[in-house]
Amino acid sequence: MLGPMLGEAWHAMGSNRMRTALTMLGMVIGVGSVVLMMAIGQGAQFAVAQTISTMGSNLYIIIAGTTQTGGARSGGGFGFTLRVADGEAIAELDDVKIVAPVHQGTQQLVYGSKNWSASVVGTTASYLDARAWALTSGYVFGDSDVRSATRVALLGKTVVENLFDPGESPVGKTIRVRNTPFTVIGTLAAKGQNLDGRDQDDTIIVPLTTAQRKLFGVPFAGSVRSIMVQASSAEAMPSVEKSVTALLRQRHRLRDDQDDDFYIRNLAAAADSAAETTRVMSMLLGAIASVSLLVGGIGIMNIMLVSVTERTREIGVRMAIGARQRDILTQFLLEAIMISITGCLIGLLLGIGGALLVNAITDMVIVISGGSVLVAFGVAAAVGVFFGFYPARKAAALDPIEALRYQ
Amino acid sequence: MSEAVIRVVGLGKSYVTAAGLFPALKGVDLTIDRGEYVAIMGPSGSGKSTFMNLLGCLDKPTSGDYFLVERNVAQMPGDELAILRNRTIGFVFQGFNLLPRSSLEDNVGLPLVYSHIKREPRRKKAREMLARVGLEGYANSLPARISGGQQQRVAIARALINSPSLILADEPTGNLDSHTSEEIMELFGQLNDEGITVILVTHEADIAAHARRQVRFLDGHIVSDLQTSGRGSNAC
Ligand SMILES: Nc1ncnc2c1ncn2[C@@H]1O[C@H](COP(=O)(O)OP(=O)(O)O)[C@@H](O)[C@H]1O
Ligand SMILES: [Mg+2]
Numbered sequence: 001m002l003g004p005m006l007g008e009a010w011h012a013m014g015s016n017r018m019r020t021a022l023t024m025l026g027m028v029i030g031v032g033s034v035v036l037m038m039a040i041g042q043g044a045q046f047a048v049a050q051t052i053s054t055m056g057s058n059l060y061i062i063i064a065g066t067t068q069t070g071g072a073r074s075g076g077g078f079g080f081t082l083r084v085a086d087g088e089a090i091a092e093l094d095d096v097k098i099v100a101p102v103h104q105g106t107q108q109l110v111y112g113s114k115n116w117s118a119s120v121v122g123t124t125a126s127y128l129d130a131r132a133w134a135l136t137s138g139y140v141f142g143d144s145d146v147r148s149a150t151r152v153a154l155l156g157k158t159v160v161e162n163l164f165d166p167g168e169s170p171v172g173k174t175i176r177v178r179n180t181p182f183t184v185i186g187t188l189a190a191k192g193q194n195l196d197g198r199d200q201d202d203t204i205i206v207p208l209t210t211a212q213r214k215l216f217g218v219p220f221a222g223s224v225r226s227i228m229v230q231a232s233s234a235e236a237m238p239s240v241e242k243s244v245t246a247l248l249r250q251r252h253r254l255r256d257d258q259d260d261d262f263y264i265r266n267l268a269a270a271a272d273s274a275a276e277t278t279r280v281m282s283m284l285l286g287a288i289a290s291v292s293l294l295v296g297g298i299g300i301m302n303i304m305l306v307s308v309t310e311r312t313r314e315i316g317v318r319m320a321i322g323a324r325q326r327d328i329l330t331q332f333l334l335e336a337i338m339i340s341i342t343g344c345l346i347g348l349l350l351g352i353g354g355a356l357l358v359n360a361i362t363d364m365v366i367v368i369s370g371g372s373v374l375v376a377f378g379v380a381a382a383v384g385v386f387f388g389f390y391p392a393r394k395a396a397a398l399d400p401i402e403a404l405r406y407q
Numbered sequence: 408m409s410e411a412v413i414r415v416v417g418l419g420k421s422y423v424t425a426a427g428l429f430p431a432l433k434g435v436d437l438t439i440d441r442g443e444y445v446a447i448m449g450p451s452g453s454g455k456s457t458f459m460n461l462l463g464c465l466d467k468p469t470s471g472d473y474f475l476v477e478r479n480v481a482q483m484p485g486d487e488l489a490i491l492r493n494r495t496i497g498f499v500f501q502g503f504n505l506l507p508r509s510s511l512e513d514n515v516g517l518p519l520v521y522s523h524i525k526r527e528p529r530r531k532k533a534r535e536m537l538a539r540v541g542l543e544g545y546a547n548s549l550p551a552r553i554s555g556g557q558q559q560r561v562a563i564a565r566a567l568i569n570s571p572s573l574i575l576a577d578e579p580t581g582n583l584d585s586h587t588s589e590e591i592m593e594l595f596g597q598l599n600d601e602g603i604t605v606i607l608v609t610h611e612a613d614i615a616a617h618a619r620r621q622v623r624f625l626d627g628h629i630v631s632d633l634q635t636s637g638r639g640s641n642a643c
Contacts, residue, residue, distance in 0.1 A: 008520070015508045317504045320465055321565065322493020322521040324486045400492075401466040404504070 009334040020339060023303040026296030027343025028350060031376050033289040035351025038372040041282025043365035048278045052271040054191040056131040058231040059267040066261060080223045081261040086251055087227045093243050095236035100127035101224040103211050110176040111163040118159050119203045122211020130230040138171040138186025141207055149209035153182040156201040157190045180214045195274050237268060297383035304336050304391035315395055316403030329396040336388020337381060344380030348373060412573055412604045413439040413462060418471035420457050431457040433627040444599040446615035447608045449624030455608045459577045463498045464488045493521050497566025499576035503558040505550040511537060512546035515564045522569060536564035540594060556587035563594060574598060576607040580614055592617045
């Protein structure tokens, strides 16, 4: 039964090409935009996930704040409330895996005739573990380098590219940072942009003490601007935050009526919210695209209703020679489904083509998953059935003699 | 009367109109036996088409009973009526009612689509039927490409394809010139000779003269029912 019916539906589609094509257009645009929007949305999610994976997991950054004396806050910017010893105490807490003091700032770098401005991170070797940052050559400085403030540096990829000629090995060379010579002992693996869009590879890493004494200067020995803390697991993060806060308040001898003199920034939470933002954006894109799919479906219903009215007499003839209600229903339903599936196929191709085009002319990441293609296809078929059903039922419910009398 | 193909008892049909119920058929009794050739006559508006549509199971009566091959179809459900229209009855219309965008072969074979016959045997049978009505070689033409008389032949071929026991024709020559009408009537005569019951509506005496029985309608009643010698022998 379905065989001849499919032939009939195909025939009907071909017999009014212009109208069929216009109806399909709704479906084509609907499916095309769903596929394209999902590709862009999933691409954005993928890009954010990629960035998050370069950050290091379960991280807090504790930043020195301002002291409060008699209700008046001392000046803006960084305070000098954190000490390296605070970090050592935090390292003793339960569920704290890694602690790294960090003093970061921007400095001018010179090598030969080239100079370049980059972010300089003064820290300890454990910083690289917390950030899961690997080396591509050389070795990491050790605790003794930090103790004796040796002038050694690890260079990020962007720095290497801007200071050295292609193919030249930086390890063993001497660069000048704020006129102080530093020996390059290693190069860092590429990490790409961070969530704020900053190039993480535009960085050099040096021992904390060297950075403080030779480059930035500190008001008193043992103070530090920030401390990076890695919790042993995502679940442990809230308890680590609590115990760190309690420990620091106690160490800084803050009274209950005094505010914290430090800030704790949850990097994992920032990552989560970035991921959530892109997820919502991607859903929004999909939802907007779905509206056009809906409009396409309504277009099909519209045309099928016109078609049923126009072909009332044909329906009458078919019934007069033995078509049952369900034969007529099947015929019109098949027509609607065929229009929507054909439109869907064309829309899929255009959507994928559009996504590849977007990828080619912008540097946006595009992800076309089999899942999204399947979803678009399923939805299109469902739209065909859903919006085809009402006109088809209307056709099937016609009375043979009334239909035959229709002029 | 086991030979009766059609037996109607007190058959009535009223149409719902703006002015109220309009009785177009007012209690008709008639029995037609297998192999008969009946002409239904009467002035315009006398209820001939109404009666034919009921016989063809295209419409339902508002009163009375209709036994088609001894089965009461007056209140049968729609799907069973569809099967009767498909297998037992061949209906021929005044306006041919071919599907304009389908080939003659597809038009003729269409009833077989609804009796689940596969494409190849369907095409073969349709070509046979076209040959039978004198239209071999036209299988792939569209209806608009052939004359009215040829279109009516195609419609008859379509009516015949499922070997019905009954051919119903409502003014089959109404749209045709007298020469073509004569040819179509000859075709009906042949079919009747082969044992098919033929019932046709006409208001032309020379067309009715082909039949062997003439039933005359007036105002929704049967006013006369005559056996005649038939086959045009008493044409003027
Ligand atoms: N669908 C209808 N609705 C209302 N009245 C109708 C309808 N069909 C036919 N009639 C009326 O019923 C009467 C019989 O019509 P019909 O059976 O077509 O007569 P005939 O075929 O003998 O000319 C006419 O008066 C006609 O106006
Ligand atoms: Mg009539």
